[in-house]
Amino acid sequence: MRVSYQLLRRFLPDLSLPPGEVAAIFLNQGFVVESIVSARDFFVGKLYAGTLEEAKREGAFSRCTVKVGPKVDVVLVSSWGVPEIGSKVLVGVENGVFLFLPVSGEKQKETIDFLVPLPTFLEEGDDVFEALVGDDVVFDVEVTANRGDCLSVLGLAREIAASCKIPLVLPEARYLETHIDHGFRVENQALHLCPYYTGKYIASLSIRPSPFWIIRDLILAGMRPINNVVDITNLVMLEMGQPLHAFDAAKIGQKTLYVREARENERIVTLDGEERVLRRGMLVIADALRPIALAGIMGGRDTEVGPATQAVFLEAALFDRVSVRRTARALGIRTEASSRFERGVDPLGVLQAASRAVALLVEEGCAEVAAGWLVGGEPPHTNREIRVPLDFVTGRLSCAVSPEESMRILEGLGFGVTLEDGVLLVRVPSWRSDVREAIDIVEEIGRVHGYRNIVSSFPSFPFDPGNVPRRESLSRRIREHLVHRGLYEAVTLSLVSEGDVKALGIEDYIKVLNPLSQDHVVLRPSLFPGLFGVVRTNARRGRRCLGFFELGHVFLRKESEYWEEERLGVFLWNYPQSSLWQRIPWDVFTLKGILEEVGEIVGISSRELEWGEEPFSFLEDGKAFAVYLRQTLLGFGGKVLPSLLREHDVEGELYYLEVSLDPLEKISSVSLPLEFSLSSFPSVVRDIAVVVDVTTPWSFVASCVEKEVQKYAMALEEFILFDVFSGEPLPQGKKGFAFRLVFRAPNRTLAEEEVNAWVQAIKEGLKQTGRVVLREEMILSHE
Amino acid sequence: MIEEIEQYFRDFTQELAQVATRDELHRVKGKYAGRKSKFPVFLSRLKILPLEERRVVGQKLNEIKLLIEQLLKEKEAALLKEEKKEVLDISLPGKREPLGAFHPLRIVMDEIIAIFRSLGFRVEEGPEIETDFFNFEALNIPRDHPARDAQDSFYLEENLLLRTHTSPAQIRVMRKLAPPFRVIVPGKCYRRDAFDATHSPMFHQVEGLVVAPGISMGDLKGTIEIFVRRLFGEERKVRFRPSYFPFTEPSAEVDISCSICQGQGCRACGEKGWLEIMGAGLVHPQVFRNAGYDPEKVQGFAFGMGVERITMLKFGIPDIRWFFENDVAFLSSFKALR
Numbered sequence A: 001m002r003v004s005y006q007l008l009r010r011f012l013p014d015l016s017l018p019p020g021e022v023a024a025i026f027l028n029q030g031f032v033v034e035s036i037v038s039a040r041d042f043f044v045g046k047l048y049a050g051t052l053e054e055a056k057r058e059g060a061f062s063r064c065t066v067k068v069g070p071k072v073d074v075v076l077v078s079s080w081g082v083p084e085i086g087s088k089v090l091v092g093v094e095n096g097v098f099l100f101l102p103v104s105g106e107k108q109k110e111t112i113d114f115l116v117p118l119p120t121f122l123e124e125g126d127d128v129f130e131a132l133v134g135d136d137v138v139f140d141v142e143v144t145a146n147r148g149d150c151l152s153v154l155g156l157a158r159e160i161a162a163s164c165k166i167p168l169v170l171p172e173a174r175y176l177e178t179h180i181d182h183g184f185r186v187e188n189q190a191l192h193l194c195p196y197y198t199g200k201y202i203a204s205l206s207i208r209p210s211p212f213w214i215i216r217d218l219i220l221a222g223m224r225p226i227n228n229v230v231d232i233t234n235l236v237m238l239e240m241g242q243p244l245h246a247f248d249a250a251k252i253g254q255k256t257l258y259v260r261e262a263r264e265n266e267r268i269v270t271l272d273g274e275e276r277v278l279r280r281g282m283l284v285i286a287d288a289l290r291p292i293a294l295a296g297i298m299g300g301r302d303t304e305v306g307p308a309t310q311a312v313f314l315e316a317a318l319f320d321r322v323s324v325r326r327t328a329r330a331l332g333i334r335t336e337a338s339s340r341f342e343r344g345v346d347p348l349g350v351l352q353a354a355s356r357a358v359a360l361l362v363e364e365g366c367a368e369v370a371a372g373w374l375v376g377g378e379p380p381h382t383n384r385e386i387r388v389p390l391d392f393v394t395g396r397l398s399c400a401v402s403p404e405e406s407m408r409i410l411e412g413l414g415f416g417v418t419l420e421d422g423v424l425l426v427r428v429p430s431w432r433s434d435v436r437e438a439i440d441i442v443e444e445i446g447r448v449h450g451y452r453n454i455v456s457s458f459p460s461f462p463f464d465p466g467n468v469p470r471r472e473s474l475s476r477r478i479r480e481h482l483v484h485r486g487l488y489e490a491v492t493l494s495l496v497s498e499g500d501v502k503a504l505g506i507e508d509y510i511k512v513l514n515p516l517s518q519d520h521v522v523l524r525p526s527l528f529p530g531l532f533g534v535v536r537t538n539a540r541r542g543r544r545c546l547g548f549f550e551l552g553h554v555f556l557r558k559e560s561e562y563w564e565e566e567r568l569g570v571f572l573w574n575y576p577q578s579s580l581w582q583r584i585p586w587d588v589f590t591l592k593g594i595l596e597e598v599g600e601i602v603g604i605s606s607r608e609l610e611w612g613e614e615p616f617s618f619l620e621d622g623k624a625f626a627v628y629l630r631q632t633l634l635g636f637g638g639k640v641l642p643s644l645l646r647e648h649d650v651e652g653e654l655y656y657l658e659v660s661l662d663p664l665e666k667i668s669s670v671s672l673p674l675e676f677s678l679s680s681f682p683s684v685v686r687d688i689a690v691v692v693d694v695t696t697p698w699s700f701v702a703s704c705v706e707k708e709v710q711k712y713a714m715a716l717e718e719f720i721l722f723d724v725f726s727g728e729p730l731p732q733g734k735k736g737f738a739f740r741l742v743f744r745a746p747n748r749t750l751a752e753e754e755v756n757a758w759v760q761a762i763k764e765g766l767k768q769t770g771r772v773v774l775r776e777e778m779i780l781s782h783e
Numbered sequence B: 001m002i003e004e005i006e007q008y009f010r011d012f013t014q015e016l017a018q019v020a021t022r023d024e025l026h027r028v029k030g031k032y033a034g035r036k037s038k039f040p041v042f043l044s045r046l047k048i049l050p051l052e053e054r055r056v057v058g059q060k061l062n063e064i065k066l067l068i069e070q071l072l073k074e075k076e077a078a079l080l081k082e083e084k085k086e087v088l089d090i091s092l093p094g095k096r097e098p099l100g101a102f103h104p105l106r107i108v109m110d111e112i113i114a115i116f117r118s119l120g121f122r123v124e125e126g127p128e129i130e131t132d133f134f135n136f137e138a139l140n141i142p143r144d145h146p147a148r149d150a151q152d153s154f155y156l157e158e159n160l161l162l163r164t165h166t167s168p169a170q171i172r173v174m175r176k177l178a179p180p181f182r183v184i185v186p187g188k189c190y191r192r193d194a195f196d197a198t199h200s201p202m203f204h205q206v207e208g209l210v211v212a213p214g215i216s217m218g219d220l221k222g223t224i225e226i227f228v229r230r231l232f233g234e235e236r237k238v239r240f241r242p243s244y245f246p247f248t249e250p251s252a253e254v255d256i257s258c259s260i261c262q263g264q265g266c267r268a269c270g271e272k273g274w275l276e277i278m279g280a281g282l283v284h285p286q287v288f289r290n291a292g293y294d295p296e297k298v299q300g301f302a303f304g305m306g307v308e309r310i311t312m313l314k315f316g317i318p319d320i321r322w323f324f325e326n327d328v329a330f331l332s333s334f335k336a337l338r
């Protein structure tokens, strides 16, 4: 809502604060002032009073000669907009060029609608800005959705009045009525969408440009002047917050206005020239034949007030806010009128605003006003009364506002207040439908009294034991580990493109019904697309790093069932390295290692994880795996297809791992007390080397060793594979494993013979499988 | 002559102290111990002294000569030892593993969580896919309410959407817990805003909710003031001003003073002097009713802050899109503790 300082003063004659302090009051009472702009910025060039020297009729136009001192310009003006020869009109001069509507943002046109008339006391060449606009400023005030009443000068002025303790004065609204036998009538057939519809017939109008003071107010409010009748309805809407509409009375069929719901596919051409196709249930004003206005949103072009208009039907009504909002949104229109109805207008202010408009019309156009109002419905009763104990106010606000101050504030805002036994009895004014219960009154008092007066404290109440941050600690430990391993943590959008998801071979995914762009349509079912995008961005910019990880939700669906779960995604990147600084490249086993490390952080031994080769459409065959924990899928990973990298210009190799966090968290239950074994007896170390067929996995050998260890209850402390070898001197098709066994007993020094016996048992066990040969017993060709 | 000999020794010790290499030592040795030293001259002068004096001076001369020889020997040994020692060029680069970095949003989120944990808050979670009821209706934002304008949503189905704020967690928390409690709920939110320097279709919030009998605006203000001082530093000022949210009453917007101008107004803060960091207020009685609480018996306050905005203010990041690009050049700025 834009309001100028001078316009505020029309309602607040005693206002003397500088604009900066007025803006501070707005802010402190809940209205952000977006900007304070000098009135000068709304006009273009220097403003002069010019003289209309001559006007030659050319069809609907007049060729007008306007003079400012020695300079003269000729312009084509619609004939209705030409004042008497010799009158003073507004001329803006910029770079020597005359502008007849010198307003910022206004396009220069071949022909213009009217010359802006100036008061007679001005002489040719007078500085109009200095004389008629002056040192004014415009506040752009942001009005919150609950304060429809402040989409008006009246509402904003009331806020200042309450703060400054100065009187609020309403503008004059007096006029004389005459009896006119016009025959118009109103039939309200939609009281549920329009509880109150009223209007007045006004005749003998002459359509002219508005006087300068109205044009000035409209321009400073960001509205375009049209003609005196339309401008007056707009000005009154700005002043009072009540949208009004004037129909050309001559164009209303059969002199009857119906307030009714539209029929399906009914059409209307609105003032902006658009044809609107209406749906059942939208509220319209219609005559006997057709809709003539979209109620509360925009008038129809057929009944528009124009130069030929002689009589108008002036509408002032109360339209249902939800109905206006739905219709405006459905048709994609938002107008000054609709935004006010959406937030609610003052039901008891309807006639007051209409009267102000009638008075201005009379003052302006020597109009004849028909006696009485044509009415359909009645304004709803709004005399809500709220009981507010004073200690409730001070308690909730945490500040010692006095009863007198509370009452003064509420009265200043237009509430009726009486004090009885420490309880405020508050009558809510008709324009404050947002105030419903006692806490709303607390806010009103607090707002004007000032939030700076709230006394800070810290909530003290019975102890809340809090919760165990298990998941939080778990994810923090994992993140720390990965950062220390050289990876960067990423945060990517949860919305990805459909193509990216299809490329993963995922069929069931969740789509957004109303996406903003095709890049953000699907809720990610995997962290892969987003993280791969991160690698691509960095590759494109020539960045190098070891890789990325992200912890975040993925979104899954099975038919109509949706769920989300937290996952960890890891990308390892072997980017092309310079020869100076070589590191061991990442591979599938690094992925496996990272998952084992995460398992170790959670407290899962790597023996509990079951690994299986598994194909994925975006991972290289033979280099992809899935991993299970107690029969549930924990994650998957592998080497990203080189073709995918080439397609996106990523150099090097990429390895991807994705792990679900929920199963990890479930497993990582706390088990106390821990069992410690801190034996200080010496250990005995033995290495064993074996040879097997290349098709025999390490797990075969490992499980065989473990079986023997269990069988003889060996005091085995450590069992690690330290070498895998093949090629010469081993024959083709064979490979070797070398592993270390560390024995240590908790309660004694192990005897040499005891350990030897164990090692022998393990060796025998291995041999008995028939698939394992001891390296030392193998006879190689050249030996 | 005694005086002369002593001076000769003082000169020697001074020069010896300057010696750092064997070459230098060799030079000093030649000057004070070889045939070119002054000793032959002193000896010849000694012969012409009276006997009694000759004995005293001769003794001194001998003493000094032996001392010089001994000191030279010691120095030589010290230099030799130095040379045998391995030379350490500590200016060579260290052997190390490259470090990664945490994402700045997660750094700030962790910090916010840590502050509220220390103030006795518990941490809860809520789903990112929400129903219209939890996201809007229960928070006193009915269908066709103008307040929905500011929260254009991504819909998945008629009544299913991506949450536009973390506030639906207020209702979930109230249904799950019994007062009194203090809770924060961090998480992702989504609004149908096109990407620009200050808007993103996805962003993070931290919701706060405190429910107990007698909670007031002062409790809210005190809590937020402590939080802001801890996160931004002692010198920042906090300002509360009235605002509107359908689910709080009274409602407030919380501003912090601009770090550059301290509230005076400058270009960085758009001449405002203050920067908005969160919305807050007392829990609206209707929200309590919607969650099955009696607003006569318990009161509460709630707040919601945008993590992106706070992170941008804290680190001076000019563009919200940087967070989601994850450029290594950007992320590596957060390797160091900030």
Ligand SMILES: [Zn+2]
Pocket (backbone or CB within 6 Å): B258, B259, B260, B261, B262, B263, B264, B265, B266, B267, B268, B269, B270, B271, B273, B274
């Ligand atoms: Zn500043």
